Amino acid sequence: MPTIIYPPSIPWNWMFQRPQQLLGRFSASGQTVLYEDLGNFSTSKNNLLSPSFLICQGSSAMSVPHPRPRILWLTVPSHINLIENYDPDLVIYDAVDEPKDEFASWAPYYPSILERADLIFCSSNSIYEYFLNRHPHVYLIPNGVDYVHFSPAPTHRPIDLPSGKPIVGYSGAIAPWVDWDLLKLVIQENPEINFVFLGALFQLNKFPLKLKNVYYLGLKSYQQLPAYLHHFDVGLIPFRQTEMTKGCNPIKLYEYYAAGIRVLGTPLPELLTIPKINLESSPHLFSLRLKHLVKEVDSNKAERMAYAQANDWSERVGRMLQYILERANTNQK
Template sequence: MPTFIYPPSIPWNWMFQRPQQLLGQISSSGQTVLYEDLGNFPQPKIKSLSSSLHLCQGISALKVPHSRPRILWLTVPSHINSISNYNPDLVIYDAVDEPKDEFASWAPYYPAIIQNADLIFCSSQSIYDYFHPRHPQVHLVPNGVDYVHFASGPNKRPRDLPLGKPIIGYSGAIAPWVNWDLLKKVIEENPEFNFIFIGAFFQLHKFPLKNKNVYYLGLKSYHELPDYFHYFDVGLIPFLQTEMTKGCNPIKLYEYYAAGIQVLATPLPELLSVPKINLESNPHLFSLRLRHLLEESDSGKPQRMAYAQANDWAERTGRMLQQIYRMTYRNKESV
């Protein structure tokens, strides 16, 4: 049975993203996953989350007895230069962002990725379009959702959610690629709504909005998120339209949809074909659309939830494992 190793990239308990979701699903299918957790661990240890999913906290995965083939799973481009440290049988690069703007420092590592990765997965069409002509094993696998986690009803209303007004919510990184100028205008035009922001800071040191109807609630655990989402009247994806966000396939879209929430977003390329989504880039039109969503009856909830269910992480993982097994078998036969 293969062993998957993920070098230290994202703390397991930070914002629960694509790597944690996919590797968690892979472990649920019976493969051993050794996740080298990122953080300061005074007492190095192996924290087992299940019989097949182990967090290596302050200790190398190579010190944990495991079976081969050894599969190295990379999402940080610079880790391509550390392949020799792991002596893997298969190298996977999971490409999740464009190497532009905030991630421009990634670009110099792409030639080495193309040369040394055995298999490349891409989370968006534009990323796939870059790698496909340059590498023989490239596959488009968009982001997804743990449908059951978000579709289940809330346990109770979170205490830090404000009362008395409709809730317009955003969950995700508090980052430069959010269109804060658009949000400032929209929020000022809509004092009758409360705007809620949940997430961790990324390349920002303070929350950029100070309006009376704005509430920054900090980072919430993955376990808590559905309790908040089920009180959102509208979920926001208000990203700038840049070279970096051109390749953004927002996980929050699938999570909002699984919770049944109406979504208002800026017209990112990856959102243009999503059913029942609302897209605007002009602040005034964005504001008008927001009010319209709250005034009209919502008939699209079943379609949104069905779309989310069809894009569950289990489906994504199954597709990836099919390619991984094929490549692993091919490599074994060639030895």
């Protein structure tokens, strides 16, 4: 079985995103995964999460004996320059964001990615369309969800959740691509609702909103997250519509749906085909739709959860493995 190495890109215990989800499932399917953690570690150590998943903290995956073929899995474009450090048999670039706006610094590395990556996976249609006619091995693999993790009803209510009013929540990066101006108006127009925000600050020095019915609860662990989502009456995806966000396939959409909650977002291209979603671009209409959602009887929970279940990460990994093994076999001939 192959070994997949992931260079230092995302702290393992930060927000649990696409790389952690996919690599965890690759390990569960029998591949060896060596995850080089991002951070400053006073001493080098290797943490064994499972017989086939090792987190390397302050140490190189290359110091760990492992079987070949060796696959280098990249999500940060500049890491294309690290290829020589790993001597891989296969280089995979998993394209998760547009190289624009907040990620504009990625763009200069794309010519090298097109030249040196053996396989490119894309999380959204706009990213896929960019690579499709520029590289011979490109596949669209949207984000997904750990349905078993998010769908069961929680056994407790988190103690830091506000009470007494309906809860409208946001889970994810507290970042510049969130439409904070829209949210400020919507929150001011809905004093009868508590607005809860979960996640880490990203490219922001402080939480942007200070309003009486706003609760920023910080970053929650992946294990804690479902208990919070199940207490949301509505989950928000209030992204600004930019060149970068047109390539966003929000993981939070699938996690909200797996928890059974209704979703209100701005009309990002990747959300336009999602069943039973609510989309508004005008702040005033967004606010009116939110008022309606909080008051109405929810009759589409089962359909939303079924959609999430059909988009489990396991389905994504099954397809990826097929493409990876085909490409690896071709390279070995």
